[in-house]
Amino acid sequence: GARRLEGMYENVWVEFAGLARQYQPVNLGQGFPDLPVPPFLRDSMMKAIQSSDMNHQYTRGWGHPKLINALAKLYGPLLGRKLDPESEILVTVGAYESLYCCAMGLINEGDEVILIEPFFDCYVPFAKMAGAKTVCVSLRAKEDAKSSADFCWDENEIRNAFNAKTKCILLNTPHNPTGKVFSRKELELIAELCIKHDVICITDEVYEWLIYSGSEHTRIATLPGMYDRTITVGSAGKTFSVTGWKVGWSMGPSNLIKHLRVVHTNSIYHCSTITQEAVANAIETESERLGDKNCYFRQLPKMLERKRDKMAVLLKSIGVVPIIPEGGYFMMADVSPLGIKFNDGDDTSPYDYKFSRWLIKQKGIACIPPSAFYSKEHKDLSKKFIRFCFIKNDTTMTMAEEKFNEWA
Numbered sequence: 120g121a122r123r124l125e126g127m128y129e130n131v132w133v134e135f136a137g138l139a140r141q142y143q144p145v146n147l148g149q150g151f152p153d154l155p156v157p158p159f160l161r162d163s164m165m166k167a168i169q170s171s172d173m174n175h176q177y178t179r180g181w182g183h184p185k186l187i188n189a190l191a192k193l194y195g196p197l198l199g200r201k202l203d204p205e206s207e208i209l210v211t212v213g214a215y216e217s218l219y220c221c222a223m224g225l226i227n228e229g230d231e232v233i234l235i236e237p238f239f240d241c242y243v244p245f246a247k248m249a250g251a252k253t254v255c256v257s258l259r260a261k262e263d264a265k266s267s268a269d270f271c272w273d274e275n276e277i278r279n280a281f282n283a284k285t286k287c288i289l290l291n292t293p294h295n296p297t298g299k300v301f302s303r304k305e306l307e308l309i310a311e312l313c314i315k316h317d318v319i320c321i322t323d324e325v326y327e328w329l330i331y332s333g334s335e336h337t338r339i340a341t342l343p344g345m346y347d348r349t350i351t352v353g354s355a356g357k358t359f360s361v362t363g364w365k366v367g368w369s370m371g372p373s374n375l376i377k378h379l380r381v382v383h384t385n386s387i388y389h390c391s392t393i394t395q396e397a398v399a400n401a402i403e404t405e406s407e408r409l410g411d412k413n414c415y416f417r418q419l420p421k422m423l424e425r426k427r428d429k430m431a432v433l434l435k436s437i438g439v440v441p442i443i444p445e446g447g448y449f450m451m452a453d454v455s456p457l458g459i460k461f462n463d464g465d466d467t468s469p470y471d472y473k474f475s476r477w478l479i480k481q482k483g484i485a486c487i488p489p490s491a492f493y494s495k496e497h498k499d500l501s502k503k504f505i506r507f508c509f510i511k512n513d514t515t516m517t518m519a520e521e522k523f524n525e526w527a
């Protein structure tokens with residue numbers, strides 16, 4: 120194997136999706152919905168299949184014309200500017216590929232990349248494959264944390280992370296795994312530091328529509344001086360709860376997007392035309408009813424807020440402390456009050472890994488160990504937490520409740 124892959128052979132999704140297949144638990148682990156696909160999305164796909172034979176052939180490499188136009192129309196007002204669909208948007212195979220193109224297209228060997236930890240796990244391999252050094256700024260849970268807003272950084276730590284070698288910072292808001300929605304004030308600090316140190320900001324906003332009462336999503340690209348140094352990443356899989364569609368996008372100034380294009384053109388070339396057409400249809404439908412209460416972008420967070428609250432009640436009922444997320448569809452929970460100990464002779468795995476394996480195998484409930492989202496040095500910061508996913512239908516929730524009740 121290539122030297123650049125050293126240390127990357129273990130992957131939390133491979134292990135825990137594998138365990139879920141093997142043990143068939145109530146799956147509150149990997150982040151995917153098990154809800155029925157809304158009719159307008161099925162129709163968007165059916166129309167894509169049926170409307171033109173050309174939807175079954177290659178399309179424009181950097182994004183199917185109908186999709187880039189729909190994205191420019193939707194995001195122009197959100198980013199407060201007119202977006203040029205031809206040069207400021209790149210369509211990719213999920214947000215994953217956008218992040219990969221950012222890493223390969225923008226980072227040089229020896230550059231420093233700032234990650235805010237916990238971070239979506241692939242950020243580290245992506246930075247490392249590009250030859251960069253990762254510098255982690257930790258979000259630490261306050262002692263009596265109750266909300267994702269209680270995960271905070273130390274301002275000095277983030278200020279000190281920036282230096283002349285810093286090439287970019289990777290931001291994720293709403294945040295996986297905590298559900299934190301970064302406040303305008305926090306984003307202003309990142310913006311100030313990016314501008315001061317001439318740093319690019321890659322902002323992963325795949326959960327942008329999943330914001331709960333009392334919180335507001337600020338797009339860092341809209342802060343003064345930031346558009347020209349920001350790539351905003353989105354995902355149709357997360358936006359429309361169809362994670363298997365694997366369509367994502369990067370948006371930003373053409374002088375940055377052009378580098379991502381080179382990576383994309385020479386690796387993927389383009390992603391499935393039919394799925395891009397279907398996503399374009401879905402965005403067009405949504406764009407027409409944006410202010411409307413039936414709009415999926417408004418319905419989904421409303422429905423999820425109820426599921427979030429139900430999950431919190433469930434967790435409390437078994438003596439676990441839920442950390443209420445402000446956004447996204449994950450919830451961290453402090454399982455330390457359960458006082459469960461493992462004397463299995465395995466002293467290499469972090470506590471949350473042991474707990475998560477035990478929960479799947481012995482209790483029939485799947486979750487994800489969040490230390491997968493921390494650097495090697497800081498895995499201890501997450502040892503009392505477990506991540507649960509709550510974008511699940513009521514039957515799954517009831518089954519989870521039964522399992523939890525058996526246990527309580």
Ligand code: PMP
Binds near residue numbers: 216291325365
């Ligand atoms: N970023 C974050 C924070 C995620 O949780 C995920 C998982 N969906 C992705 C990116 C990848 O998104 P996609 O499925 O569109 O590749």
Ligand code: GLN
Binds near residue numbers: 132148149150151295
């Ligand atoms: N983003 C999802 C999660 O965090 C799934 C990621 C994956 O399967 N690789 O659970």
